[in-house]
Amino acid sequence: MKSTVITTASSVSVLDNARSSLVNANKKTGEVVQAYADILCSVFHVKSLETGAVITPWYELKGAAKKGIKAERALFVAAFEFGGFEKGTIDVNWQRVKEASGYVTAGNRVKGTESLDDKTMADLKTILNRIFKAEEEGNESQSSEHKGALMDIFAALGGDIMKLG
Numbered sequence: 001m002k003s004t005v006i007t008t009a010s011s012v013s014v015l016d017n018a019r020s021s022l023v024n025a026n027k028k029t030g031e032v033v034q035a036y037a038d039i040l041c042s043v044f045h046v047k048s049l050e051t052g053a054v055i056t057p058w059y060e061l062k063g064a065a066k067k068g069i070k071a072e073r074a075l076f077v078a079a080f081e082f083g084g085f086e087k088g089t090i091d092v093n094w095q096r097v098k099e100a101s102g103y104v105t106a107g108n109r110v111k112g113t114e115s116l117d118d119k120t121m122a123d124l125k126t127i128l129n130r131i132f133k134a135e136e137e138g139n140e141s142q143s144s145e146h147k148g149a150l151m152d153i154f155a156a157l158g159g160d161i162m163k164l165g
Contacts, residue, residue: 030100033093037100044069059103117157124154128164 044058046065058069073094080090099105114122128150131143155161 033096034100037097040069040072040097041101044072057102059098059101121154121157121159124150124157125159125164128154132164 040058041054044061045054046056046061047054056065061069076094076097077090080093085093095105127143128147131141131147131150134141135144151161151164154164
């Protein structure tokens with residue numbers, strides 16, 4: 001048995017309206033995500049009292065400082081679940097909010113060309129931190145005897161000794 005689809009002008013018009021509504025809603029999704037992200041930033045970013053500059057963005061908060069954002073995330077999840085959305089969709093939307101707030105995912109980070117000195121300095125930092133950790137644990141080694149020279153080289157290459165350890 002053959003079937004025939006009959007398309008009327010009114011059904012085309014209804015489809016056009018539905019398609020336009022879908023496109024317009026999707027256009028606004030980015031604006032809505034950005035508005036929510038902006039509010040999260042204004043409420044949860046840790047800012048300097050003197051300058052108002054952001055010291056720690058909300059998505060990098062740790063420990064007790066993260067308590068408020070964890071509560072907001074729980075409310076976010078509950079609202080999406082109430083709306084009938086699944087975990088994967090909820091996580092994708094939370095990630096979109098984080099990115100709209102300035103978060104850069106690991107795969108999108110810009111990686112500049114590292115010079116030999118940059119790589120050497122990074123390696124020295126790793127070595128020095130390893131020596132410091134071993135010393136803190138009470139393990140003295142032959143490396144400890146050369147720590148001062150390594151620190152001098154690290155500083156000469158432009159490293160900040162105060163950021164070691």
